[in-house]
Amino acid sequence: MLMKYLFAKNDEIPAGSATIFFGFSSIFWFVVGTGLGSFNAAKLAFPDWVTGTELFAFGHMRQVHVLAVILGWISMAFGMTMMYMTPALGNTKLWSEKLGLWTVFMWNVGLSLGLILLWMGITAGREYSDLIWPIDLVVIFGVLLPLGINVWMTIAHRRTQGIYITNWFFGACIFMLMIVFLVGNSPELFNLTGLTEAYLTFWFAHNVLGLWITPVAAAIAYYTIPKLTGNPLYSHRIGHLHFWAIIAFYSTPASHHLMSAPLPEWLKSFASVEGVLILIPAVAFVANILLTMKGKWSMFVENIETKFSITGVLLAIPLNMQGGFQQTRAINWYVHGTGWIVAHAHLALLGMSSFLEAAAVYFGLQSVLRRKLYSLTLANLHYWFFIIGFCIYWISMTIAGLIQGAGKIYEVPYIDVVVAEHPYMIARWAGGTMVFTGNVIWLYNMWMTAREGTIVPAGRYAHELAYER
Amino acid sequence: MAWKFDQPLYCLSDEQEQKETLELWEKEKHGGLWTANNRLPLPLTYLIALIILTAFLVTMPIWGQRPNAAIYEGIVANMDSAEVQRLATGEEKINFLFQQAMATADSRLKGDLERHPLAWDDLLNIAPGIKELQAGGGKYPLDNYNVLGDRISLANFEGNFVEGGFRERKQPWFDKGMGIDMFYVAYFVIVMVLLIKKLPHYSRKPAMNKS
Amino acid sequence: MGFQQYRFGAAAIGLMFGFSMCITLLGPSNDFRSGVSTWVGLDKQLSLGRVIGFSYEDPLVIGDGKPVTVILDKDPKTGATYDPPIRAYVYEPGIKFSPGVNHNELLGPGVMELSLNTGKIGQADMSNGAVFTIAQGEFNGEEVDYIVNQTAVSGWQPGQVLKAAGDENHRYVGKGKTIFITEGCWWCHTLLPEQTQDWQFFGAPPFLGDMNGEMPTAFGSDRKAPDLLHVAARNSSREWMTMHFFNPRLVQPNSIMPRFDYLWGKTDINGKSIDYKKWRSDYTAYVNGQSIYPPEVPEPARDSEVRALMDWVLTSLR
Numbered sequence: 001m002l003m004k005y006l007f008a009k010n011d012e013i014p015a016g017s018a019t020i021f022f023g024f025s026s027i028f029w030f031v032v033g034t035g036l037g038s039f040n041a042a043k044l045a046f047p048d049w050v051t052g053t054e055l056f057a058f059g060h061m062r063q064v065h066v067l068a069v070i071l072g073w074i075s076m077a078f079g080m081t082m083m084y085m086t087p088a089l090g091n092t093k094l095w096s097e098k099l100g101l102w103t104v105f106m107w108n109v110g111l112s113l114g115l116i117l118l119w120m121g122i123t124a125g126r127e128y129s130d131l132i133w134p135i136d137l138v139v140i141f142g143v144l145l146p147l148g149i150n151v152w153m154t155i156a157h158r159r160t161q162g163i164y165i166t167n168w169f170f171g172a173c174i175f176m177l178m179i180v181f182l183v184g185n186s187p188e189l190f191n192l193t194g195l196t197e198a199y200l201t202f203w204f205a206h207n208v209l210g211l212w213i214t215p216v217a218a219a220i221a222y223y224t225i226p227k228l229t230g231n232p233l234y235s236h237r238i239g240h241l242h243f244w245a246i247i248a249f250y251s252t253p254a255s256h257h258l259m260s261a262p263l264p265e266w267l268k269s270f271a272s273v274e275g276v277l278i279l280i281p282a283v284a285f286v287a288n289i290l291l292t293m294k295g296k297w298s299m300f301v302e303n304i305e306t307k308f309s310i311t312g313v314l315l316a317i318p319l320n321m322q323g324g325f326q327q328t329r330a331i332n333w334y335v336h337g338t339g340w341i342v343a344h345a346h347l348a349l350l351g352m353s354s355f356l357e358a359a360a361v362y363f364g365l366q367s368v369l370r371r372k373l374y375s376l377t378l379a380n381l382h383y384w385f386f387i388i389g390f391c392i393y394w395i396s397m398t399i400a401g402l403i404q405g406a407g408k409i410y411e412v413p414y415i416d417v418v419v420a421e422h423p424y425m426i427a428r429w430a431g432g433t434m435v436f437t438g439n440v441i442w443l444y445n446m447w448m449t450a451r452e453g454t455i456v457p458a459g460r461y462a463h464e465l466a467y468e469r
Numbered sequence: 470m471a472w473k474f475d476q477p478l479y480c481l482s483d484e485q486e487q488k489e490t491l492e493l494w495e496k497e498k499h500g501g502l503w504t505a506n507n508r509l510p511l512p513l514t515y516l517i518a519l520i521i522l523t524a525f526l527v528t529m530p531i532w533g534q535r536p537n538a539a540i541y542e543g544i545v546a547n548m549d550s551a552e553v554q555r556l557a558t559g560e561e562k563i564n565f566l567f568q569q570a571m572a573t574a575d576s577r578l579k580g581d582l583e584r585h586p587l588a589w590d591d592l593l594n595i596a597p598g599i600k601e602l603q604a605g606g607g608k609y610p611l612d613n614y615n616v617l618g619d620r621i622s623l624a625n626f627e628g629n630f631v632e633g634g635f636r637e638r639k640q641p642w643f644d645k646g647m648g649i650d651m652f653y654v655a656y657f658v659i660v661m662v663l664l665i666k667k668l669p670h671y672s673r674k675p676a677m678n679k680s
Numbered sequence: 681m682g683f684q685q686y687r688f689g690a691a692a693i694g695l696m697f698g699f700s701m702c703i704t705l706l707g708p709s710n711d712f713r714s715g716v717s718t719w720v721g722l723d724k725q726l727s728l729g730r731v732i733g734f735s736y737e738d739p740l741v742i743g744d745g746k747p748v749t750v751i752l753d754k755d756p757k758t759g760a761t762y763d764p765p766i767r768a769y770v771y772e773p774g775i776k777f778s779p780g781v782n783h784n785e786l787l788g789p790g791v792m793e794l795s796l797n798t799g800k801i802g803q804a805d806m807s808n809g810a811v812f813t814i815a816q817g818e819f820n821g822e823e824v825d826y827i828v829n830q831t832a833v834s835g836w837q838p839g840q841v842l843k844a845a846g847d848e849n850h851r852y853v854g855k856g857k858t859i860f861i862t863e864g865c866w867w868c869h870t871l872l873p874e875q876t877q878d879w880q881f882f883g884a885p886p887f888l889g890d891m892n893g894e895m896p897t898a899f900g901s902d903r904k905a906p907d908l909l910h911v912a913a914r915n916s917s918r919e920w921m922t923m924h925f926f927n928p929r930l931v932q933p934n935s936i937m938p939r940f941d942y943l944w945g946k947t948d949i950n951g952k953s954i955d956y957k958k959w960r961s962d963y964t965a966y967v968n969g970q971s972i973y974p975p976e977v978p979e980p981a982r983d984s985e986v987r988a989l990m991d992w993v994l995t996s997l998r
């Protein structure tokens with residue numbers, strides 16, 4: 001069906017097609033990504049489980065999990081939300097539905113190719129920018145640029161005069177992500193070496209998180225929460241504060257990832273302060289959303305999308321408290337490189353960000369398909385598998401990290417740390433598998449929604465209707 | 470943008486601009502969404518001030534200072550004393566020296582010594598080096614070096630520049646990064662205040678809850 | 681809020697982001713440039729070649745197009761003995777040089793001048809190949825190490841040096857690091873000791889000049905296993921490593937490291953094909969207590985990937 005539309009006239013493509021393809025692709029990649037995560041965790045818990053084959057070795061799978069989740073699930077869910085929120089917020093249609101479909105197509109093809117190459121071991125050897133540079137160029141010019149053009153043109157052709165905060169974030173973040181991709185991959189493109197390469201690797205890793213994954217997820221919440229609750233966003237002012245603080249403070253602290261590398265000390269000092277200041281956008285965002293919920297807190301319990309969304313917002317609180325302080329010199333030496341950081345990374349991506357996107361994908365697919373969710377029970381199952389699995393993962397990895405940290409400073413032989421961590425590695429695998437199971441349920445639920453969900457009458461929202469199942 | 474000098478931070482937009490903005494605001498629905506014109510809640514403003522203050526206080530490079538070769542200064546100084554010579558084994562000697570050093574140490578040094586035990590044989594190896602560095606025999610002062618087991622090695626910090634064009638090999642108590650931060654934060658705060666004050670005053674509430 | 685203000689806003693985003701990039705990218709680039717290559721840095725870049733990972737010369741990332749490090753105990757031309765033996769970095773014709781040879785400023789002040797004037801690296805020619813060594817010299821009163829192009833200085837030819845050293849003295853360091861990258865060893869083993877206590881255990885962290893010309897640095901961020909930066913200084917036993925790579929639980933029962941037996945390839949050092957199936961069933965029998973001794977680990981072939989990996993670990997990580 002995608003193939004048919006790729007070469008159709010733009011006017012003949014039904015509105016919302018790009019959203020639907022993006023939405024299902026993202027859920028598919030979520031299933032793949034968490035499946036790989038669960039598989040990898042099993043290998044850490046039981047090292048002799050699947051063994052002796054190159055392709056199924058941990059070192060070949062780990063980066064595929066990371067990038068499938070970041071570029072497949074999270075970023076495609078962002079693409080999906082951009083495809084329906086941007087036009088909705090401008091009282092207009094998407095600038096080009098066809099370009100949107102081409103973006104999905106290129107994205108899936110490019111990502112599959114990149115991940116298969118990574119899986120085979122064809123890599124650039126740089127964390128988070130593992131993809132080889134030809135694939136990086138595909139991502140920048142084949143995926144981000146068309147996505148950006150579509151979003152920017154839709155914003156430019158809007159039929160409102162103002163631009164809502166969600167669209168500021170969308171427009172700005174795609175632009176900044178393109179710059180970050182170009183600069184971050186410049187060591188591969190121009191063969192930059194040494195500490196420059198190491199620093200740019202983490203400059204990229206930090207900014208991908210800071211200028212793409214967290215702010216766009218926040219932008220999504222700025223849409224879903226007012227839309228679902230019917231309350232106006234609490235404050236335009238706090239929105240400004242959030243937006244500008246993201247650009248000012250989230251783009252600067254990259255070097256706090258390399259506190260024990262011989263980077264100039266002034267850069268580390270600079271980055272540490274900016275790293276704590278990340279709390280400013282975080283506080284602004286959380287306050288704005290939670291104040292918007294005023295009078296509608298019952299929806300946190302009753303409405304599945306709000307439940308996902310608010311969970312994500314609440315997880316942003318521990319996320320930023322950890323993130324702000326763990327990078328200071330006084331704390332970093334204890335937790336750096338341990339499971340604590342793994343827990344923190346999953347709190348950001350699997351906790352805060354994924355919950356917000358799941359809400360938007362639930363809401364968006366129902367709105368665009370004009371069908372009510374197939375089964376609330378399955379959606380609730382998804383939620384509880386997701387949150388319980390995530391908490392098991394997060395808590396077990398945090399404990400494992402503290403064990404590793406103690407082992408590190410008291411010079412415990414490393415093997416004793418491995419032994420002490422083992423129960424938490426099993427817990428981690430159990431937690432990850434629960435999340436994966438939840439996602440399989442979700443994919444089924446969404447598929448059945450598209451096929452058999454109750455049709456939503458014109459002028460109504462899916463969440464206003466009662467469930468029939 | 471016209472400054473009102475008698476009310477500099479009340480609102481920077483003129484009457485006409487405010488009127489237009491509010492009309493627009495009431496008319497537009499952004500696909501069924503609205504943004505209310507509430508002020509920055511006062512607790513939030515305080516919280517932000519607190520964050521900025523905390524950011525500087527907790528990240529001062531004096532916190533998380535790494536121990537260096539200088540923590541063994543006292544031990545090296547006492548290792549040849551008569552009390553130590555009287556003890557039979559190396560283990561007894563080093564235990565005695567550590568107890569002696571801990572008794573007079575402040576809490577930071579005490580913690581450092583606790584986490585960095587030293588064997589008597591290693592002490593014998595590093596002692597001449599430490600004495601030489603103490604006397605100014607190295608390119609850098611003693612606290613720019615680390616003790617790794619039985620050897621002394623230069624620390625890898627790229628710290629502030631000191632006289633002679635060298636970089637200090639230890640964490641500074643203050644450096645230009647903190648200076649850039651102060652400038653950066655000041656600039657951010659000023660820009661934010663100007664920007665927020667350019668928005669219509671928060672007492673003007675467009676009626677947006679009525680659909 | 682008129683439309684004009686959004687144009688202003690868009691410009692402000694660019695301005696703010698550009699400002700932060702100036703501080704975080706332009707600022708430190710001056711500091712990085714002043715890094716003077718140390719012996720470690722020169723050794724790394726000469727033994728690793730131009731780039732590790734995906735590149736024109738090695739698109740499949742299997743370690744093609746890399747130089748060979750050889751341990752020389754006598755001069756291949758004059759026959760004079762070296763005690764201790766020296767390292768020579770052999771670039772056969774067509775192998776791309778390490779970054780510092782072509783972009784001399786990467787070597788840092790002092791090292792660059794000496795390498796160009798005394799070491800004659802400017803005369804190195806890729807189509808003829810070259811042999812480099814590291815020498816020590818003085819520049820403005822500072823002791824520095826610099827690169828010597830022995831092909832130009834002493835007339836050593838790549839093929840001649842390789843032959844004079846013999847296979848047992850070849851170290852496939854560049855290929856070894858490629859294996860380290862593709863097999864994802866660095867997802868668990870960092871190459872950057874943490875601060876303080878860690879240094880006592882895992883050795884000193886690198887200096888600014890220790891990685892000039894290295895790409896990628898592969899510091900790693902997630903340490904599920906010991907840091908490896910100085911591992912060869914703690915354990916330099918090739919026998920131990922052979923067993924540990926084949927099945928880590930032969931030497932460390934609690935290890936969670938994967939088995940890397942597949943890096944042995946099809947045959948062992950004598951050209952005999954390796955029967956993995958039998959080995960595994962024998963090993964299972966040993967684990968279950970049915971036999972007293974574990975099966976013998978095959979000795980890796982000369983061109984096997986695991987040999988290159990061990991070469992890199994034992995030569996580069998000191």
